[in-house]
Amino acid sequence: MPPQLPWLETEDLFPAPATAWGPDDPAPGLLAAGGSLDVLRLRAAYAQGTFPWYGPGQPILWWAPDPRMVLPVSEFRLHRSLRKTLQAFRTQDHCEIRLDHAFKEVITACATKEREGQAGTWIVPEMVEAYTRLHAAGYAHSVETWIHGELVGGLYCVALGRAVFGESMFAHATDASKIALSALVALCRHHGVSMIDCQQNTGHLAFLGGREIARTEFLAHVERARNEPPLTWAFDPVYWNALLPTLAPKA
The missing domain is CATH 3.40.630.70 (Leucyl/phenylalanyl-tRNA-protein transferase, C-terminal domain)
Known part of the structure; x- marks a missing residue:
């Protein structure tokens, strides 16, 4: 069973990239969901090597894959x-x-x-x-x-x-x-x-x-x-x- 995916509220900090789902989990590299796409949030994400990637109808999903x-x-x-x-x-x-x-x-x-x-x-x-x-x-x-x-x-x-x-x-x-x-x-x-x-x-x-x-x-x-x-x-x-x-x- 995969670990629980953190859900971000607007002001929450990102989890550490090392906590992203691993190769045996359903979506390797998935770090968190939720939050927002405002400038400060995106800048903070990229500053720790994290990026958003999701499709229509999905919540915002944040990724920090390994390897990169x-x-x-x-x-x-x-x-x-x-x-x-x-x-x-x-x-x-x-x-x-x-x-x-x-x-x-x-x-x-x-x-x-x-x-x-x-x-x-x-x-x-x-x-x-x-x-x-x-x-x-x-x-x-x-x-x-x-x-x-x-x-x-x-x-x-x-x-x-x-x-x-x-x-x-x-x-x-x-x-x-x-x-x-x-x-x-x-x-x-x-x-x-x-x-x-x-x-x-x-x-x-x-x-x-x-x-x-x-x-x-x-x-x-x-x-x-x-x-x-x-x-x-x-x-x-x-x-x-x-x-x-x-x-x-x-x-």
């Missing part, structure tokens, strides 16, 4: 096809990366994208509104792929200091989400961010260099990184040189 999927930015796999895509994108005037230009549009597109083998979305309307408030408070950010003045792909993430937590991506054009992720990796390399949280293991992330680490290791990283000076959320095209060092800058 992360993307070490030094291990990002720039496969040949993606390298060619980035080289072309980097050198064309009608292609650009924008940060925090259209956050609401990005998270809405992530919420409405079709997911293979999954009905519906975990980015329910309450989550969209909550992360939009978190963005307004300076803790949630979007990385956007623009072509010919149109938003064609992107991702959104949470950042506390230099602790970066990836959330979701979308693409309306081939490789548009991979371009945005590559830009985030380039930004992180420039600012000395060592890893991007990916929350849960997927084959797509593993293909790009993501891997699992122990929760204790992840939490130690968050503890250090969240207290470092925050990133400057602006993208300079020179950042591409962190991924494509042999590519001449665009004039």
Whole structure:
């Protein structure tokens, strides 16, 4: 029988991540339910490596999985096809990366994208509104792929200091989400961010260099990184040189 799941009232503190359900329980990594999605609550959750994830009709569910999927930015796999895509994108005037230009549009597109083998979305309307408030408070950010003045792909993430937590991506054009992720990796390399949280293991992330680490290791990283000076959320095209060092800058 699984341990009783803590129910959070509005002012309750989160349980320690180590108390999350284990591999033999029905939902490994599940930490608590209830509470709210206000800015202070979300900031406190991410500060201890916890995130909300739930579906329509469910209460707010909080997770702290072990192991944790992360993307070490030094291990990002720039496969040949993606390298060619980035080289072309980097050198064309009608292609650009924008940060925090259209956050609401990005998270809405992530919420409405079709997911293979999954009905519906975990980015329910309450989550969209909550992360939009978190963005307004300076803790949630979007990385956007623009072509010919149109938003064609992107991702959104949470950042506390230099602790970066990836959330979701979308693409309306081939490789548009991979371009945005590559830009985030380039930004992180420039600012000395060592890893991007990916929350849960997927084959797509593993293909790009993501891997699992122990929760204790992840939490130690968050503890250090969240207290470092925050990133400057602006993208300079020179950042591409962190991924494509042999590519001449665009004039």
